[in-house]
Amino acid sequence: xxxxxxxxxxxxxxxxxxxxxDPSVLYFGQNIATHENxxxxxxxxxxxxxxxxxxxxxxxxxxxxAAFAGYRPVVELYMAEFxxxxxxxxxxxxxxxxxxxxxxxxxxxxLKAGYGFTAGWAGQHTGSIYGMFMGVxxxxxxxxxxxxxxxxxxxxAIRDDNPVVFFHHYLLTLEHGDVPDGEYVLPxxxxxxxxxxxxxxxxxxxxxLGKALAAAEQLAGQGxxxxxxxxxxxxxxxxxxxxxxVEKTGRLVIVDxxxxxxxAAAVIAAEVASDGFAALKAPVKLVTxxxxxxxxxxxxxxxxxxxxxxxxxxxxxxxxxxxx
Amino acid sequence: xxRIRAFEERVGELTRADEVHGxxxxxxxxxxxxxxxxxSLRDDDAVxxxxxxxxxxxxxxxxxDGLMAELMGRDGGVCRGLGGSxxxxxxxHGFLGATGVVxxxxxxxxxxxxxxxxxxxDAVAVVFFGDGAVQSGIFVExxxxxxxxxxxxxxxxxxxxxxxxxxxSAHTNVERVSDVVAPYGLARETVDGNDVLAVRDAFAPFLxxxxxxxxxxxxxxxxxxxxxxxxxxxxxxxxxxxAEEWQRLDPILRLQRTLxxxxxxxxxxxxxxxxxxxxAARESPFPDTRLTRxxxxx
Numbered sequence: 001x002x003x004x005x006x007x008x009x010x011x012x013x014x015x016x017x018x019x020x021x022d023p024s025v026l027y028f029g030q031n032i033a034t035h036e037n038x039x040x041x042x043x044x045x046x047x048x049x050x051x052x053x054x055x056x057x058x059x060x061x062x063x064x065x066a067a068f069a070g071y072r073p074v075v076e077l078y079m080a081e082f083x084x085x086x087x088x089x090x091x092x093x094x095x096x097x098x099x100x101x102x103x104x105x106x107x108x109x110x111l112k113a114g115y116g117f118t119a120g121w122a123g124q125h126t127g128s129i130y131g132m133f134m135g136v137x138x139x140x141x142x143x144x145x146x147x148x149x150x151x152x153x154x155x156x157a158i159r160d161d162n163p164v165v166f167f168h169h170y171l172l173t174l175e176h177g178d179v180p181d182g183e184y185v186l187p188x189x190x191x192x193x194x195x196x197x198x199x200x201x202x203x204x205x206x207x208x209l210g211k212a213l214a215a216a217e218q219l220a221g222q223g224x225x226x227x228x229x230x231x232x233x234x235x236x237x238x239x240x241x242x243x244x245x246v247e248k249t250g251r252l253v254i255v256d257x258x259x260x261x262x263x264a265a266a267v268i269a270a271e272v273a274s275d276g277f278a279a280l281k282a283p284v285k286l287v288t289x290x291x292x293x294x295x296x297x298x299x300x301x302x303x304x305x306x307x308x309x310x311x312x313x314x315x316x317x318x319x320x321x322x323x324x
Numbered sequence: 325x326x327r328i329r330a331f332e333e334r335v336g337e338l339t340r341a342d343e344v345h346g347x348x349x350x351x352x353x354x355x356x357x358x359x360x361x362x363x364s365l366r367d368d369d370a371v372x373x374x375x376x377x378x379x380x381x382x383x384x385x386x387x388x389d390g391l392m393a394e395l396m397g398r399d400g401g402v403c404r405g406l407g408g409s410x411x412x413x414x415x416x417h418g419f420l421g422a423t424g425v426v427x428x429x430x431x432x433x434x435x436x437x438x439x440x441x442x443x444x445x446d447a448v449a450v451v452f453f454g455d456g457a458v459q460s461g462i463f464v465e466x467x468x469x470x471x472x473x474x475x476x477x478x479x480x481x482x483x484x485x486x487x488x489x490x491x492x493s494a495h496t497n498v499e500r501v502s503d504v505v506a507p508y509g510l511a512r513e514t515v516d517g518n519d520v521l522a523v524r525d526a527f528a529p530f531l532x533x534x535x536x537x538x539x540x541x542x543x544x545x546x547x548x549x550x551x552x553x554x555x556x557x558x559x560x561x562x563x564x565x566x567a568e569e570w571q572r573l574d575p576i577l578r579l580q581r582t583l584x585x586x587x588x589x590x591x592x593x594x595x596x597x598x599x600x601x602x603x604a605a606r607e608s609p610f611p612d613t614r615l616t617r618x619x620x621x622x
Contacts, residue, residue: 026442047442053472058431058465065435065449068420069370071442073435088425088462093432097421099619101413102404105420106622137620161622 002148002178010147010179011112011168014154015074017183019044022072025158028052029059029076029112056082060089063109064097064163072108072158080115080129080167094163095138110157110164116207116257117170118294118301126294126301128206131262133165134234140164140188141234143264145209147177149232152186160188169207189236193245197225200315201245201252204228205264208255208306215311224319234264242268243276250281251318255306260288282318287311325355325520325576326587326594328379331388334598335378335395339555343606344395348409351379353518353550356575357482358383360523361450361543364531367418370436372429372451375410376482376549377422380452385417392601393608400608404615427460429453430479434466437475437539448534449477456487458501470540471508477540478530479505482517484549489561501544510540517545518575521582548573 005013019025020043028050033041040049052059056077063073077083083090094107116128134141140162144150150168157164194209195216204212209230216226227245231238246252252272256265269284287306295301332352338344351358354376362371362383373380381391386402394401395409402414410424420436423429433451440447457463458481470477481501485492498504502512511533515526523545530541550570552559571577580587 050473053465053469055465055469057462058434058469061428061431061462061466062434062438062469065370065372065420065432065437066439066442067435068415068432069436069439069443071435071439088428089431092425093423093428096411097413098622100403100407100411101415101421102402102406102615103619103622104403104413104415108622140621 002180004176005147005179006174006176007147007150007172010151011154014151018158024071026071026073030054032076056086057089060086064094064107067107067109068105074110077111077113079125080113081124083113091136095136099138106161107163108161110166112166114170115167122296123293128257130167130234131258131264142166143206145206145230148179151179152184155185156188171207188233189238191238191241192230192232194230195228197227199225199249200319201249202226202228204255208257211308212255212311215308219315239271246272246276247279250279253285253314255287255311259291263288285314285318287314325359326590328355328382330594330598348555349376350551351376353548354482355379356520356523357517357545357547360520361480361527368447369418370420370449372420372433373422374429374453375424377412381412381419384419386414386419388597388601389604393605396605398605398608399611405611427457427462430463430466433477434470437477440476446535452480455483455492455501458504459495467505467508471510475539476534479542481544482547483544484547488553505542510542512542514544517547518573520575520579
């Protein structure tokens with residue numbers, strides 16, 4: 001039925017199973033296969049599993065060229081910020097060639113990058129910068145919040161014929177979860193209603209899902225029933241599920257670890273304001289990081305970021321008309 | 325080479341008339357490199373180019389009709405009007421792409437070379453770039469990786485001495501591109517890029533070695549970009565070439581002198597083919613706007 005795995009192992013299981021199933025899947029990047037006993041190297045050999053120099057642009061460009069030839073590379077990038085080094089490939093090349101060539105070539109690559117490591121990893125290793133990528137036409141963006149979703153979305157990402165940026169949250173690395181046995185594919189572009197409720201819709205991204213669920217539990221004790229939605233992917237973005245929920249509740253809080261103006265929350269809020277305005281009974285409330293670089297000092301880091309208390313306060317703000 | 329020359333000159337005219345719209349970079353004067361290299365390649369060899377790609381695409385076998393229609397933004401274009409001059413792709417002939425950001429094409433070629441290696445194929449990858457691209461980080465990054473993995477890739481540099489609007493001396497202390505890659509240990513050659521037979525002969529051993537799995541290689545072709553960086557560039561930054569000097573340098577005239585032919589038949593045929601391509605392109609409709617949605621994702 002299901003087996004329990006930590007989040008990171010669920011991702012690796014997906015990669016391994018897809019490599020077993022499909023010989024065109026490759027896996028390369030820095031610090032991959034650093035020793036001969038590495039399980040990927042043992043299972044798939046040094047042709048398909050390769051360590052690269054610190055050369056993100058070359059790694060990703062090479063993945064694109066190999067994808068043109070029919071391979072399906074998964075590129076290990078470790079941190080979202082390192083992808084910024086290679087933005088020409090991530091934005092100008094990978095997602096545009098299928099379109100610009102009128103479909104002559106496809107780019108089935110997965111760019112795997114950790115993010116959000118707000119545990120003292122400081123200004124260049126802690127960002128939640130998916131907002132920079134979700135608006136790039138042709139690029140898909142996955143942000144799994146659970147081990148099961150990590151498995152299902154990685155499987156889908158590898159099978160997808162488009163470039164997929166797979167962002168895994170570093171603070172979820174060792175979070176255990178039940179992963180369905182056997183083949184498990186979660187379609188990209190389908191949000192998950194994790195908790196049903198009728199008073200306030202709370203959309204929460206990645207690591208924020210856990211905080212939103214904890215806040216929902218607290219709020220339930222106060223007579224406010226939250227519907228908590230995990231978008232799972234930011235591109236394609238399942239606005240339909242979010243708007244359907246807002247039509248039920250009339251109130252929306254979006255919790256996003258990104259800085260406000262770079263957030264997915266801002267995009268979701270705009271979509272709801274545009275296409276779901278009639279249903280809204282209160283303004284949309286964004287609970288995001290402050291628009292500042294994540295500082296090193298721990299109390300200051302915590303100060304900047306969304307937490308359960310801030311989510312509860314935001315729900316109270318939009319639910320002001322709801323009787324206790 | 326006459327097909328490239330005729331095509332480029334006609335495109336220059338059409339650009340001034342705005343029948344070819346937007347940003348276009350012509351390769352008049354550099355035909356020797358495109359022809360000398362691509363003439364020896366197969367359809368399954370992957371070729372990548374940069375923003376100055378028309379000549380490479382033609383030499384690799386892309387149809388004049390499809391290219392001209394593409395430059396006019398028509399549905400009959402090789403990319404149905406979605407790519408344009410800087411993003412030509414003709415996958416059937418292994419022309420996997422022109423790119424518009426300098427250096428962006430180089431790592432793509434690594435991927436094709438890697439794919440050939442993994443598939444156990446003797447296909448090779450070739451990437452054309454200018455001397456300007458050599459100073460970008462991605463160039464040496466790609467050379468390093470290609471050399472580290474010994475990939476079957478031939479890097480062909482069209483060194484025309486100018487990177488956009490400034491001469492090479494404003495870009496680097498290293499005059500020869502082949503010297504830039506020296507530390508990586510790859511076999512390299514510098515050749516007169518306007519001598520198409522010399523280009524072909526210098527490329528041949530690299531091609532043969534790459535087909536047997538060796539690589540990478542660098543072929544630096546010294547050439548001349550007769551027109552400005554882009555169509556419309558007044559090129560105040562350099563001396564106009566004297567007509568006699570150009571007669572001396574022109575790769576087409578040089579080949580004709582070497583072979584003792586006047587090239588009139590080739591020129592006539594090329595200009596006729598180009599004119600037919602223009603006529604066909606003018607008849608081709610603009611692409612359906614619904615294509616923009618349906619092509620965003622594969």
